[in-house]
Amino acid sequence: MRHYLDFEGPLRELEREYEELQRFAPRDDPKVLARVEKLQRRIAKVREEIYSQLTPWQKTQLSRHIDRPHTLDYIDLVFEDFIELHGDRGFMDDPAMVGGLARLDGEVVVVVGHQKGRDMREMGYRNFGMSHPEGYRKALRIMELGARFKKPIITMIDTPGAYPGVGAEERGQAEAIARNLREMASFPVPIVVVVIGEGGSGGALAIGVGDRMLMMENAIYSVISPEGCAAIVWRDGTKGPLAAEALKLTASDILKLGVIDEIIPEPLGGAHCDYQGTMTKFKEAVSRHLGELRGVPEEKLLLERYNRFRQMGAFMEE
């Protein structure tokens, strides 16, 4: 069954009615056929109305949609020959982060990404996509393979943030993230980063330093979650919609600010409405960017990556 978000209410009613007609009404009845056609037109119109003008908060909701494709879905549908690698070689395997070797159109690549769950059991197992330090260290270990064996790296960001827990802090959450930022800046292979869902602060950035940065149309990328921001400035976590507005966290905002290169379009209604359509666009964009980076000399690649981040920010100089 499809999960509807609050702002999709009008659509839910129409689609339910449509489904019931399809299932139970006699198909050869011209009156029913007319009703079906009318409903279809109405549904199309309502969809257009709802999805063509999504607010930042609605996009935030879509970016977290439970049916949204997650990293392993992309790996499954876009890549071939994936072998998942586990563990940070220090303390544990963190299921909130996945990664391994795979092929993209025949070329061997390294993929890593945050992994969320789809049902309550898996969400718990994946810790809602919130990594412990071991997740970032696993990601680093796998990416380092790419750096050493000269395989391009593709990362997928989809996390509410790094996990705020006692063990996570004691084992160096901050150190793990910081190290990734520094090391990713110096890996001598192309790195393409895609924010596929939720790009939540430092825990997102920890696999987010690359030569190309892309965002899915309904993904968000933010220094703090809207709820966290609202709790700080309004002392009220339910003011998330206001904070989402203020933070400029949608793909189109982030593109305007020059932080990403491109937005990968999603089907109307969001990536979960058409997996195959989403995957085709994702694959086209990632392959094109990898193609452009292929053959760029190491020194140039690293210099351009440095300059990309070096120029980020806004200030005046008197």
Add this chain to the structure above:
Amino acid sequence: MVWFKKKEVTSEERKAVDALWSKCNVCNEIIYKKELERNLNVCPKCSYHFPISAQKRLAIVVDEGSFSEVDRGLTPVDPISFRDIKRYSERLEEAQKKTGLNDAFIAGKGEIHGCPAIIGVFDFGFLGGSLGSVVGEKIARMVERAMGERVGVIIFTSSGGARMQEGIFSLMQMAKTSAALSLLRREKLPYISVLTDPTTGGVTASFGMLGDIIMAEPRALICFAGPRVIKETIKTDLPPGFQRAEHLLQHGMIDLIVERRKLKETLGRLLDLFSH
């Protein structure tokens, strides 16, 4: 307790009391301000090291007269027209008026016991020492300057983390500063990170934890996620001393804890050891 409430404390009176006395964040001791200042803003009872202004930090650590500030003209802007109950631009103006600084960070060149270094200091009094574009730019330039002059870098942190009013740009300062430090590392120049109370969030999770040597002041709160957020998440009490410098030392996250009055000497010795 009618007698207690009989006379309302006016804000003027409160100000007068605050001007003379400080309360320790850790042991709650009420300390006479003049005495606290004489003691380098260290609690005489529990040796908690109070946050101090960037200027004061420089006065304690750098050889007298040797510091010259750079990039003083870097001034913050409001890149995403951020507004909560107040505009970011208003908050900036207030902070600038209050501290006399353009932003939360002073960078420059100075000497410690005669050893030259590029030195940067956070000022927690400016919007909680938050990491925005100006701070990130100053740190990147510090690193580039250090490579040009072949000297080491020292950063004293004291920060609530990323400056959310600058949106995604504040997050990207973590990547920017860490990328710069990757170059310093390649050039084999030392970077000493001195974590002071409090150092949290995006500052810890970038240059804070990237020091070749990481020092901390006693009792300093050092963390990624703050204690309040963790408590709300796990819904149990936190272990005693959690996320304090001593706790991090025990867990292998920092090299050494140095008292404020020994800081200059220790930094001088380290710079000297690295320069030979």
